Amino acid sequence: MAKRIAIELGNSLIRILEIGSGKIPKVGKKCEFVIEDGIVADGAILNVERLSEIIRIGMNRCGIRGKNVIFTINSSRIASREIKLPKIAPAKMRQVVIANSTSYFPVDIDEYEVGYRIVGDVEGDVTKRTVLIYIVPKKFLQDYYTLADNLNFDIEAFDYAGNSIFQVAKGECKEGTTLVAKIEESSTMLTVIKNQVQMLQRSTSVGADSLILDVMEERGDTYLNTFEYLKLNDVLTSDFPEIENSATEELISGIVKTIDFYNNAHPNDQITKILVTGMGSSIKGLVGEINRVAGIPSQHLKPTSLLMVDRVFRDKSFGDFVDCFGAGILPLGFKPDKSKKKDNPTDMGRLSIIIFFGCLFISLALMLTSLLGFLTAKADNAEKKLYLNSLQYVVTAYNDYVGVYVDNKYVKELDAATHNRNEEITAFIKELEEKMPTDIRVSGMACTEEDVLITMEVSSKQEVAKILDTMLDFDSLAEVTITGISDESTEDGKKSVTFTMRCKYFPYELREEGKTNENQ
Numbered sequence: 373m374a375k376r377i378a379i380e381l382g383n384s385l386i387r388i389l390e391i392g393s394g395k396i397p398k399v400g401k402k403c404e405f406v407i408e409d410g411i412v413a414d415g416a417i418l419n420v421e422r423l424s425e426i427i428r429i430g431m432n433r434c435g436i437r438g439k440n441v442i443f444t445i446n447s448s449r450i451a452s453r454e455i456k457l458p459k460i461a462p463a464k465m466r467q468v469v470i471a472n473s474t475s476y477f478p479v480d481i482d483e484y485e486v487g488y489r490i491v492g493d494v495e496g497d498v499t500k501r502t503v504l505i506y507i508v509p510k511k512f513l514q515d516y517y518t519l520a521d522n523l524n525f526d527i528e529a530f531d532y533a534g535n536s537i538f539q540v541a542k543g544e545c546k547e548g549t550t551l552v553a554k555i556e557e558s559s560t561m562l563t564v565i566k567n568q569v570q571m572l573q574r575s576t577s578v579g580a581d582s583l584i585l586d587v588m589e590e591r592g593d594t595y596l597n598t599f600e601y602l603k604l605n606d607v608l609t610s611d612f613p614e615i616e617n618s619a620t621e622e623l624i625s626g627i628v629k630t631i632d633f634y635n636n637a638h639p640n641d642q643i644t645k646i647l648v649t650g651m652g653s654s655i656k657g658l659v660g661e662i663n664r665v666a667g668i669p670s671q672h673l674k675p676t677s678l679l680m681v682d683r684v685f686r687d688k689s690f691g692d693f694v695d696c697f698g699a700g701i702l703p704l705g706f707k708p709d710k711s712k713k714k715d716n717p718t719d720m721g722r723l724s725i726i727i728f729f730g731c732l733f734i735s736l737a738l739m740l741t742s743l744l745g746f747l748t749a750k751a752d753n754a755e756k757k758l759y760l761n762s763l764q765y766v767v768t769a770y771n772d773y774v775g776v777y778v779d780n781k782y783v784k785e786l787d788a789a790t791h792n793r794n795e796e797i798t799a800f801i802k803e804l805e806e807k808m809p810t811d812i813r814v815s816g817m818a819c820t821e822e823d824v825l826i827t828m829e830v831s832s833k834q835e836v837a838k839i840l841d842t843m844l845d846f847d848s849l850a851e852v853t854i855t856g857i858s859d860e861s862t863e864d865g866k867k868s869v870t871f872t873m874r875c876k877y878f879p880y881e882l883r884e885e886g887k888t889n890e891n892q
Contacts, residue, residue, distance in 0.1 A: 415447025555652025
């Protein structure tokens with residue numbers, strides 16, 4: 373069975389894995405080695421030539437051969453959006469997604485590669501399905517193409533690390549709601565999966581590097597040797613006073629915050645299990661520490677029935693190569709369609725002969741025609757040169773204009789792409805301070821990109837009605853609904869009313885349109 377190569381480029385480590393093709397890919401040889409600083413950062417290749425040399429040496433040392441490669445990328449340059457589409461044939465889905473991408477992302481979509489993943493049917497509407505769309509700048513991928521050319525690779529596809537981890541983890545998340553924590557060198561990707569459907573995915577900027585680098589400095593050893601040492605020795609619970617564990621505590625704190633955020637937004641759907649993977653999962657004692665702090669059963673993510681794990685992984689770490697595994701199952705495909713028929717060499721030869729004689733005939737005709745007008749053209753040439761020289765200042769002005777226009781367009785696209793609806797909460801909080809009575813008590817608040825769930829306590833239901841009437845006039849809100857209300861009494865007979873309101877932000881697009889109309 374043909375072998376493919378899955379490659380993950382980290383800031384400190386490169387992982388290469390042989391994966392067969394087919395419905396259930398068989399895993400073969402693996403290779404992992406350290407790279408120096410300044411070669412890869414946030415998924416971007418900074419030194420293509422040096423990286424080509426490192427990969428070539430590493431693959432030769434490990435005996436890995438092959439030409440078809442899948443790159444799985446973990447980078448903040450990849451943007452995603454969840455949309456709802458009518459049910460259409462899978463063969464037409466990519467065409468529909470690309471054709472409508474400009475309405476999903478406020479950028480020049482010609483400058484981006486587009487990938488997607490079908491999440492599942494929309495709950496309550498059998499005619500539609502939820503689709504996750506991802507885009508990555510073509511300029512960002514250009515160095516990957518150069519790297520592939522240097523190594524004589526044929527790029528089969530690009531994958532996003534968020535999709536790679538989902539493809540592996542979904543087999544272990546068939547029931548209930550599970551948080552999958554993939555801990556890498558300088559980041560942690562957190563994915564909430566319910567019944568094999570992705571509900572939430574976010575990243576934190578803390579990974580395993582801080583602990584590894586602390587121990588490496590203390591031991592005076594190499595990065596890879598220190599990592600192997602941490603796989604065998606539990607420095608988190610043993611007496612190791614020289615090591616600062618604040619970074620580890622911050623890592624676990626990010627996991628706990630994501631759990632709290634999801635549980636608060638979904639009170640009837642709580643996270644009941646944590647699966648830990650990535651290189652950090654190999655550090656001895658870290659999974660147990662997550663279990664202790666989060667108070668939720670935590671364990672290592674294991675290979676699923678979607679993979680045939682070879683003997684090389686049977687008794688060794690699986691989490692280090694989880695992205696490579698997932699990329700081999702079902703990559704997103706950030707790559708132009710390769711289905712176009714290749715030119716037949718014989719046909720090309722015949723076509724070349726026809727083109728040659730055609731060009732020869734046209735050339736003779738042009739020579740005869742140009743000869744007739746040569747004398748006139750020669751006389752006019754000097755005059756036109758003088759006129760052209762007098763207009764050189766226009767070229768300079770035009771070049772300056774094009775430069776400013778491109779910069780302005782890029783800034784606008786960047787501003788639009790980085791807009792986050794959570795920014796709307798500032799206007800909402802300000803109106804609360806200005807328009808709400810001072811005697812109300814806010815006991816809870818949960819925020820999403822589209823709305824705020826807020827719980828208040830007042831003295832009577834009449835006060836509830838007044839507050840609702842006031843908030844309906846908020847400029848920052850488009851819709852306000854009461855989702856729950858209850859009466860309570862203290863032991864001294866004092867009564868209070870507790871109620872919960874869902875406040876939906878005023879649509880950003882309409883607000884911007886309103887501002888434009890006002891300016892006009």
